[in-house]
Structures are given as structure tokens and as C-alpha cells.
Amino acid sequence: MLQSMTGFGTARQDGDQYSITIDIRSLNSKGLDLSLRLPRFLADKEHEIRTILGKSLVRGKVSLSVDYSGTTKAARTANSINQELLQHYYTELENAADLVGASKNDLFRLALQMPEVIQQAPRTEEEDAQMPVPWEIITELLQEAIANLNRFRSDEGKALTSEIMAYVDRIRILLAEVDKYDPVRLEYIRERIRTHLAEISNSEQFNQNRFEQEMIYFIEKLDIAEEKVRLINHLHYFTETVYLPEPTGKKLAFISQEIGREINTIGSKANDATIQHLVVEMKEELEKIKEQLNNIL
Structure with a gap:
């Protein structure tokens, strides 16, 4: 997790x-x-x-x-009495008591309570x-x-796991849409090839062998079957890694790079507006994943 x-x-x-x-x-x-x-x-x-x-x-x-x-209690052990100041206050209080004829029973206690009589000794570096x-x-x-x-961290990670896996599932759904539409795209490409073949087959400069070679190259260039397989495998690997017990943030970042590479290749090879739109949506979900991976241990 x-x-x-x-x-x-x-x-x-x-x-x-x-x-x-x-x-x-x-x-x-x-x-x-x-x-x-x-x-x-x-x-x-x-x-x-x-x-x-x-x-x-x-x-x-x-x-x-x-x-x-x-x-x-600990601080009290470091306290000290300013004896000179205590004597000064006591004398002043004694003189005041004589002046008014008051009792002198509490003079010592009162002198102790006067400002700065009891001081905390500064602690040494030792x-x-x-x-x-x-x-x-x-x-x-x-x-x-x-x-x-x-x-x-673990509690936060649970919430992040749910969020990230929702983005991964969304990419799977979009890839399924690509897979569903891919036969339509291929049939459209074949129809275009048949039309062009009919147009140029009567030309005196038509070379059947060269034409077949170019068509094979063209079809291979547009084929996204391997990319779809690799992408679904990367998504499976990403999911397995999410639930490993050890920290996997860096590994998940590397896997997300591979996911992005396959998504980009599908987009560039498909040469189809519908699939391009699906690819854009997959990229958006992947960016959300990458953003959250910055928070992952």
C-alpha cells in the first residue's frame, strides 16, 4: 500500500x-x-x-x-537568594514597622517575596x-x-491509492475504447488503399512489387497492436507495484514514464481523429497520476 x-x-x-x-x-x-x-x-x-x-x-x-x-521542582534546585537585597528589604520593612508600630512577625517572609530576592542561577555550559x-x-x-x-503517512497513502487507481482504471477504459474502434480505423485505411490502388493500377508507371512493399511498410507503421499490449501490461505492473509493502514511489514514476511512451506512440501511429481524442484523455489521466506520485514515498 x-x-x-x-x-x-x-x-x-x-x-x-x-x-x-x-x-x-x-x-x-x-x-x-x-x-x-x-x-x-x-x-x-x-x-x-x-x-x-x-x-x-x-x-x-x-x-x-x-x-x-x-x-x-527541578528549577527550584537552581535558585539562589540575593542576600544583600534580602537584607536591604528586611531593614526597610523593619524600619517601616517601627514607624507605624506594626508587628514584625512576617517580615522575613515578606522580604523573601520582594522582587529579585530569589533568583535562578544561570546555568553553565557544562x-x-x-x-x-x-x-x-x-x-x-x-x-x-x-x-x-x-x-x-499510511492513512494519507490510502486516500492517494484510491485516487491513483481511479486514474489507472480510467486509462484502461479509454484503452478499451481504442481497442474497440481500432478495427473500424483499419477497415477505413484498407478502403482508402483499395480506392488508390484502383486509381493507379492502370498507370503505365505502376510497379506492383514496389507498391506491395510500400503498403506493407505503411500498414506496419500504422499498426498499434503491440503498443496496446505493452500498455495494458504496464498498467497491470503499475497496479501490482502499488500494493507492494515497500516504498514504491520511484518505481511507479519509472513505470508511468513507460505508460506515457506507449500512449504517445499509439497517438502518433494511429493517424485517426477519434483515437487521438482518446489518447488526449489518457494523457490527462496520466498527468494526474504523475502529480500524485510526487507525494508518494
Whole structure:
């Protein structure tokens, strides 16, 4: 079954000390084009992450982002008290209490709540580079996000499969019309040949052998029987390839080129207005197929 190249997958885990989310988005691309946005502590794991993505996603313009944040409990461990500012606020509050004769029981708590008394200490580069989340959890979340992306791709692929196969069936119907009309075309050609033969057979310059050779060449040039057989075979092969389990986008693109070649040859050899119209319709359906194949993995 076909898979779309476009999709989205996410995975999230909220721990006691952290919250981490992995998002993966995929768009159309001829190959695998990876773009990663990672926190600093995963910088040395970039190659491994790219390897995991490459094995699972095959093709597409893939953007991965890892968002990490420490929880309130984790952030509290990095807090510090500005003792000088605390002393300043406490003294000011104490003086104000003496001035109005108020109680001093809550002065320390009030001073702690004053602006910028409790400050979060800046993290060093060494602390940023430390792994706050086990690598095993990162890989599990990464595989979960990939699985969700591939599930999205498969769902989109089902819709694309139905659409593409409708176009293929339409080409089959049009080819059947060509096959139905072809005997009429050939009979018309034969009648034209008989008329011309009657006109020129009495000519003194008439050469029977040369005339027969030219007629054989002419008839072979107009014969589209082989092209019709090859076209129906290509359509069968295309259908079989659509339902293979592995990614088949590139193979289907090659087969569609062969389908187009046979359709064009039928049009050029038929030398008939009715068949030309059918050929134009087949080309239109093939263009729709090619357009959708740009979205196929």
C-alpha cells in the first residue's frame, strides 16, 4: 500500500524533573533531507538521531524538533537568594514597622517575596551539556514519534491509492475504447488503399512489387497492436507495484514514464481523429497520476 511523504508525528513525556516533546514533520522531497533542532545536551547525539531517522523514513524533507524544559521542582534546585537585597528589604520593612508600630512577625517572609530576592542561577555550559533525560527515553520517544508519523503517512497513502487507481482504471477504459474502434480505423485505411490502388493500377508507371512493399511498410507503421499490449501490461505492473509493502514511489514514476511512451506512440501511429481524442484523455489521466506520485514515498 502506498504511503504519503507528508505527515506529522509527535511524542511527549512529562517526568518529575523535566518535560520533553519530540515533533517530526515531513514534506515532499526527491531524497531524504533532514533538518534537526536539538537542545544542547543532545548535540553529540545528532549523528545517531540522523541514523535512526534515515533507517525509518526513507524519503522526504523531514524536520525534527526536540523541546525540553525543566519542571518547577527541578528549577527550584537552581535558585539562589540575593542576600544583600534580602537584607536591604528586611531593614526597610523593619524600619517601616517601627514607624507605624506594626508587628514584625512576617517580615522575613515578606522580604523573601520582594522582587529579585530569589533568583535562578544561570546555568553553565557544562550544565547545559549534561544529559538531563536518559538517552533510552529519548530513543523511545523518537521511535514513538516516527511510528506516529508513519501512521499518518499510511492513512494519507490510502486516500492517494484510491485516487491513483481511479486514474489507472480510467486509462484502461479509454484503452478499451481504442481497442474497440481500432478495427473500424483499419477497415477505413484498407478502403482508402483499395480506392488508390484502383486509381493507379492502370498507370503505365505502376510497379506492383514496389507498391506491395510500400503498403506493407505503411500498414506496419500504422499498426498499434503491440503498443496496446505493452500498455495494458504496464498498467497491470503499475497496479501490482502499488500494493507492494515497500516504498514504491520511484518505481511507479519509472513505470508511468513507460505508460506515457506507449500512449504517445499509439497517438502518433494511429493517424485517426477519434483515437487521438482518446489518447488526449489518457494523457490527462496520466498527468494526474504523475502529480500524485510526487507525494508518494
